[in-house]
Amino acid sequence: MIRKSLPVFMTGVVASSLLYGCTAQETKAPAGSAANTPAGSPTAAPASTAPAKISVIKPLYPGHIYYPDSELEKLVEKGANVEVTYETPPSTEYKTAINVKLAGGDIPDIVNTFSPGDTEHNALIAQGAFRSLDDLLPKFPKLKASFSDSIWNMLKNPADGKIYGVPWLRDRGGTGIVIRKDWLDKLGLKEPKTLTELVDVLKAFRDKDPDGNGKQDTIPLAFKDNQLLNVYALLPLFGVNPGWSPDPKDNNKLVNGITQPGVLDTLKFIRDLRQEGLLDQDFLVGKTIGFDKFKSGQVGVLLTGLGDYRQLAVLPNMKAEILDPIEHNGKKWGLAMPAIPISRTNQISAKSKNPEAALRYLEYQITDGFDYIQYGVEGKTYSIVNGIKTPFADDKKDKQYNTNVGLELLQPEWLFVDTEKYTKFVSKDIAQYIIKKLDEYEKNSVYDYLRPNVDFPYRTETSVQQTQILTEGYSKVLLDTSVDANKTFEDTIAKWKAAGGDKVTEEVNKLQKDKSAPSYTFKKK
DSSP: OOOOOOOOOOOSTTOOOOOOOOOOOOOOSOTTSTTTSOTTOOOOOOOSSOOEEEEEEOOBOTTOOOOTTOHHHHHHHHHHTEEEEEEOOBGGGHHHHHHHHHHHTOOOSEEEOOOTTSTTHHHHHHTTOBOOOTTTGGGOHHHHHTSOHHHHHHTBOTTTOOBOOEEEEOOSSOEEEEEEHHHHHHHTOOOOOBHHHHHHHHHHHHHSOTTOSSSSOOEEEEESSSOGGGGGGGGGGGTOOSSEEEETTEEEEEEEGGGSTHHHHHHHHHHHHHHTTOBOTTTTTOSSOHHHHHHTTOEEEEEEEGGGHHHHTTOTTOOEEEOOOOEETTEEOOOEEOSSSEEEEEEEBTTOSOHHHHHHHHHHHTTTTHHHHHHOOBTTTEEEETTEEEEOOGGGSOGGGOOOGGGOOOOOGGGGGOHHHHHOSSOHHHHHHHHHHHHHHHTTOEEOOOOTTSOOHHHHHHHHHHHHHHHHHHHHHHHOTTSOHHHHHHHHHHHHHHTTHHHHHHHHHHHOOOOSOOOOOOOOO
């Protein structure tokens, strides 16, 4: 199996390369042979036909790793009776990579694209790049049953009512606050309950050598990675819903949250943190991400996805905890939720010669192949201790069978209410702790009101330009100490309006008649 390399493109002023290296591969006998089938692993059903060759393109997000041509990948391919070629550009360059593919006409069988709520989703369908799946899904009942009817309905294209992809549901929760509890204890500090108290903790982490190395080199606060979008997690503390939501002065009018006055207050707060040495100086401009710095012991407070805590809870060199939602001037930390719980979509190329093989591969990933991708292989990457899958230390894992997030293309809807499957590789106590924290944070969720079944042509046409204007302007406020924050913000909003921002607002309110608050729950297994 040949793995292709994509040309590298940078797609934004703050984009950073996040593609992780892959391990070297050994030459081994074919997967599934008597010599290489791991003890305790399920035996794949014998294939009656030769494996179908399919190709996949998907992004690698921060912290995700892909081991190409590993024995684990071969086991998954054997189970689905396919041969797969993966392309995995970093998430920061992914939209450019897809555009290159579409322009060249070389479209992989499976393209991991965007949420139906993304402005580019329906535009790609309109270009004829992907085929509808209504005729094929009944042939894969396990795949279809892994998602509720309400989820499938969200995927229906507004133009023709057809389904053009298989969903990848967004993770539970959103961005929360993880803190070094051992640093708090060492300095005799209490867990902060308000934003002001959090800043006081950050100052102590800056000044009082919490890691005990005799140097003033700790990073008080970091975001998960170096993208501007991280900033929007703080907006609810300043009274702003980051998505589209009712205008405080008119409940019958929706407005774009990231252009509201409260954004300026948020930017000025973060700007001050940076200038006072309380924020990771690499934010927006560096290559090393905050998540990795936290794992290495450099960071005291991390703003990251609540689900990411699974990777932090098991680190032996620290005691990390999730703070309860903090408050600021009567506003509580709120999770920003989209109108629909679909993060990405696996779409099948209209030119695919093996669309059924592509769907078979997707179905296998959330049935018999699910545990392979999530855990690796018993005896190779983990053992079962007291009924719990317990991972080996990294240096004891057989890299040929290691858990491979890069392979993953979707997850079943029931995953989010299955404690053992969702939390993975952690004890029952930690699993219950994570679920409890998720429940607490989700009480304060704020939803984007835009519906996926409404087509906004002008918004789609101007989205990239308008996003670039906001990104450049807000980044300047955060990074350039010589500019006046108020004026720069005002100028940015003026440019956004001139580029069609007001017209987009008019279009949204004209075409979306339903302006009620969205909500959703996940089906149970």
